[in-house]
Amino acid sequence: MAAEKTFRIVVGVDGSAPSLAALHWALEEARLRSGQVHIVTAWHYPVIGDAAGRGPDHEAFGENARQAHAEALRQAGGAGVPVTGGVVESHPAEALLKAAEGADLLVVGSRGHGGFAGMLLGSVSSQAVHHAHCPVLVVRAGGGEARG
Template sequence: MGGDGVFRIVVGVDGSAPSRLALEWAVNEARLRHGEVKAVTAWQFPPVTVGMEGLVHDPEIFPQAARRLQDEALRRVDSGGMKVTGDVVQGNTAGVLLKAAENADLVVVGSRGLGGFTGLLLGSISTQLVHHSPSPVLVVRSRSGGEE
């Protein structure tokens, strides 16, 4: 807990079903601990190779899309009056969440995000967090064990 006695939970939100479950879990846990939740969404510019430079006419679409995704997730969760804030940050997802974890008592993520291979138990981001986070990490799996 911080010096003010507030239990802080950081939760990774990417719009996937597991991240929505992670957000629900984080809000419920913060309610029990009289804490607060910060939803963190990371975004990056897509890689561009020679000849593709003209495909993206408005670079603002990426942070705007990330903000819309996070806003939708926050609207869908029942915060019950709890303090739930959002942060949309440019950068590598694991790096962004590891930085946010420096000021957290707990980091919560879904077991699988939007990319990767669906049969794996843990995604690359959750694996990096489990191994490198300065705070405890809770990985939430979907209720059915698969994607919802």
């Protein structure tokens, strides 16, 4: 008899309220399905600078991502499901799509860091919805509402 496949959920976390809502949703779903959660925190260094050509501190981007990921792991600690994850230097949508290959579900927040206030669906969640090879759930912070 073949072993049952474990339900695998990939969730993107950047430290924003929508991404933490997505994390909590993913943890609860994994608990209900006896599944596992893989947390991905991705960052990339923007190719921008000020008028003098100075750009933001490259290391600060990585450090912020590592801190957000550590907090996500801390919050996931008592969920009672297996949790793995990592921090990746890559465009967030690209990193999430790669991590979600072979996953049963990809969960993202509706809008994380860098979103425009009026947008209902951020660029990362939009890319996930349009390009993932598994179901995608977009979680909005605050009301526990989801779009999929």
